[in-house]
Amino acid sequence: MFYREAGDFKTSYAEDSQTFPIKFDRYRYYAVLVIAFAVVPFVINDYWVNAVFLPFLIYAIAAIGLNILTGYCGQVSLGTGGFMAVGAYACYKLMTSFPEVSILIHVILAGGITAGVGVLFGLPSLRIKGFYLAVATLAAQFFLVWLFNRVPWFYNYSASGQISAPERTVLGVPVTGAETAPWAAYLVCLLFVTASALVARNLTRGMAGRKWMAIRDMDIAAEIIGVDPLKAKLSAFAVSSFFIGIAGALFFSVYLGAVEVGEAFGINKSFLVLFMVIIGGLGSIFGSFAGAAFLVLLPVFLKNLLVGGLGWPTDLAAHLEFIIVGALIIAFLVAEPHGLAQLWRVAKEKLRLWPFPH
Amino acid sequence: MPEQLVFAMEVFLNGLMAGVLYALVALGFVLIYKASGIFNYAQGVMALFAALTLVGIMDGQVPFSHLINAVFGTEIHHFGWHLPALLAIVLTMVVMIALAWLVNHFVFRHLVNQEPIILFMASIGLAYFLEGMGDIMWGADIKKLDVGLPQGINSAIDEITFGIFDYGFFIDNLDIVATGIAALLVVGLVIFAQYTKQGRAMRAVADDHQAALSVGISLNYIWVMVWSLAGFVALVAGIVWGTKSGVQFSLSLIALKALPVLMLGGFTSIPGAIVGGLIIGVGEKLFEFAIGPMIGGATENWFAYVLALIFLVFRPQGLFGEKIIERV
Numbered sequence A: 001m002f003y004r005e006a007g008d009f010k011t012s013y014a015e016d017s018q019t020f021p022i023k024f025d026r027y028r029y030y031a032v033l034v035i036a037f038a039v040v041p042f043v044i045n046d047y048w049v050n051a052v053f054l055p056f057l058i059y060a061i062a063a064i065g066l067n068i069l070t071g072y073c074g075q076v077s078l079g080t081g082g083f084m085a086v087g088a089y090a091c092y093k094l095m096t097s098f099p100e101v102s103i104l105i106h107v108i109l110a111g112g113i114t115a116g117v118g119v120l121f122g123l124p125s126l127r128i129k130g131f132y133l134a135v136a137t138l139a140a141q142f143f144l145v146w147l148f149n150r151v152p153w154f155y156n157y158s159a160s161g162q163i164s165a166p167e168r169t170v171l172g173v174p175v176t177g178a179e180t181a182p183w184a185a186y187l188v189c190l191l192f193v194t195a196s197a198l199v200a201r202n203l204t205r206g207m208a209g210r211k212w213m214a215i216r217d218m219d220i221a222a223e224i225i226g227v228d229p230l231k232a233k234l235s236a237f238a239v240s241s242f243f244i245g246i247a248g249a250l251f252f253s254v255y256l257g258a259v260e261v262g263e264a265f266g267i268n269k270s271f272l273v274l275f276m277v278i279i280g281g282l283g284s285i286f287g288s289f290a291g292a293a294f295l296v297l298l299p300v301f302l303k304n305l306l307v308g309g310l311g312w313p314t315d316l317a318a319h320l321e322f323i324i325v326g327a328l329i330i331a332f333l334v335a336e337p338h339g340l341a342q343l344w345r346v347a348k349e350k351l352r353l354w355p356f357p358h
Numbered sequence B: 001m002p003e004q005l006v007f008a009m010e011v012f013l014n015g016l017m018a019g020v021l022y023a024l025v026a027l028g029f030v031l032i033y034k035a036s037g038i039f040n041y042a043q044g045v046m047a048l049f050a051a052l053t054l055v056g057i058m059d060g061q062v063p064f065s066h067l068i069n070a071v072f073g074t075e076i077h078h079f080g081w082h083l084p085a086l087l088a089i090v091l092t093m094v095v096m097i098a099l100a101w102l103v104n105h106f107v108f109r110h111l112v113n114q115e116p117i118i119l120f121m122a123s124i125g126l127a128y129f130l131e132g133m134g135d136i137m138w139g140a141d142i143k144k145l146d147v148g149l150p151q152g153i154n155s156a157i158d159e160i161t162f163g164i165f166d167y168g169f170f171i172d173n174l175d176i177v178a179t180g181i182a183a184l185l186v187v188g189l190v191i192f193a194q195y196t197k198q199g200r201a202m203r204a205v206a207d208d209h210q211a212a213l214s215v216g217i218s219l220n221y222i223w224v225m226v227w228s229l230a231g232f233v234a235l236v237a238g239i240v241w242g243t244k245s246g247v248q249f250s251l252s253l254i255a256l257k258a259l260p261v262l263m264l265g266g267f268t269s270i271p272g273a274i275v276g277g278l279i280i281g282v283g284e285k286l287f288e289f290a291i292g293p294m295i296g297g298a299t300e301n302w303f304a305y306v307l308a309l310i311f312l313v314f315r316p317q318g319l320f321g322e323k324i325i326e327r328v
Helices: A023-043 A046-072 A080-097 A103-126 A130-150 A182-204 A207-217 A219-224 A229-256 A267-280 A285-309 A314-335 A339-353 B003-036 B043-059 B065-072 B085-106 B116-138 B155-165 B173-195 B197-207 B209-214 B219-245 B249-265 B270-290 B300-314
Strands: none
Touching: A023 A182, A046 A080, A046 A182, A046 A207, A046 A229, A046 A267, A046 A285, A080 A103, A080 A130, A080 A229, A080 A267, A103 A130, A103 A182, A103 A229, A103 B300, A130 A267, A130 B116, A130 B249, A130 B300, A182 A207, A182 A229, A182 A285, A207 A219, A207 A229, A219 A229, A267 A285, A267 A314, A267 A339, A267 B116, A285 A314, A285 A339, A314 B065, A314 B116, B003 B043, B003 B173, B003 B197, B003 B219, B003 B249, B003 B270, B043 B085, B043 B116, B043 B219, B043 B249, B085 B219, B116 B249, B173 B197, B173 B219, B173 B270, B197 B209, B197 B219, B209 B219, B219 B249, B249 B270, B249 B300, B270 B300
């Protein structure tokens, strides 16, 4: 009824190829942006920011990054945790070495450094494929975490081996350190998420994205029609690592404030982000958001229900949470292997015909 | 003979022993991957689960006692019996076979013909599930496992090497027994695969499951059987590792040790798992011995992966893996 292309006439080429061709979608998208930027910061409190919004936004960036590599380019990576650690430590070194430069620039630079490291560990992908590559990326995961643990230069020779973010401001408002207001941290992350999603969306529907998808669907055929696998794969690793690096930098500086590398960026983080991508939907930017939201909200919900609602001991609830998360993942894969994004697509298809499906 | 060289020899021997232990876990991976194309990340957690179940049955723990007590406010913990190790192992095997059936029936039967990454993800989901399940059934505390395997320094080797080099090698009895067990296991598996009807059916399914189906082999039966076999391998690995370092959460992380072994040996080769295990075991121990102290130690976490990575660049299918043929 209201969800139609009908009557929404496109008069230019740019209008014809926009991301949201349906008017309702477009307005919904603007509405979400307005609410996220102009309403949410005024109503959220500390608990919501730290338990839900910050992890959601930051994991969404990481999931977009991994989705570019795994969902669009077909290269399975289990090194996400390691690359996030690169982003975090690059950000830390930049923050402490050049205190007068804005934190926003540091975060972007940290993404750039991570992109370089990502390309380095992406090189074997030219020879190794499939699961061999997935396991090979674990080398990045373990090596990088070990490196940041063992080389004191990375954590500025601090006694605890931890890194902690000094206070930095944007426009006079502290966004890192102990004095950060919840809304400020939220807005910084939101800014990066919005920018990342925009860039990622437009990259993936442009020439770069088409090349990645060609490589994903069949790399030899792609090579025959003129896609250079070297450039396509390495650019996917670079772009993906760039986003993951930004996520790592924000995770450390804005969200946690102080991290110990093995704990914050261990192998579990890699699996978590991969889960988000799979549950959300491979090859979909919306899916990255949906997957991140699902896996951030689920533990919070379960914890509130089991510990707060039923009054069970925390350790029991934690074990049960494992069972439920595992079972849900399996149930999800059995019921809808293409993820939440596929459900969303189906819903939209249905809505276009509603209320007269025949 | 220079002292360093003697030390290096001891490290080499210990590396071989460690490699055997890695190979034990890797075997389970290879079995499942060959027969069903599932890259089963849950193999390590299966070893943990098997070991937990074994300890629980031996000590007569009440399963889910923690949960039951929390829900009903009761105070039950033990049945009050102690079973002999052999009986407990048999009972644990029954549990693992039941688990194999459940896994096939509720998970992987529904995922036939899905992409490998989906299957892999499902096995990670399974790993999470089993991890929580093991903890909730048997409790999360560290348990001692003793099924009567010998432990401690092997005095014969100690004396012999002392006689030759003036320096006694420290070789754990448990490692020697583990080597024997692993050898038996491999021989047993090879005989099973080559000479029994079920083994032939298994290889047929591994080769081409549609063709196998068309000549009347029941896929479900074979898959349950393969998962049971993998459960058996996991139980053996769980017993050996559990005796060595106690039954605890970190046991599930041995899966991560087995992955580079698999890469090196090839995902589809049983001998590859053994040879890969030995190479990784010796490689990481020698590297830690020779280079580790210079660059901060604890290199064992990543060395195996980097070694496997470099190796794969030159031979992408691993040592013994089937040659990757790509068609357009």
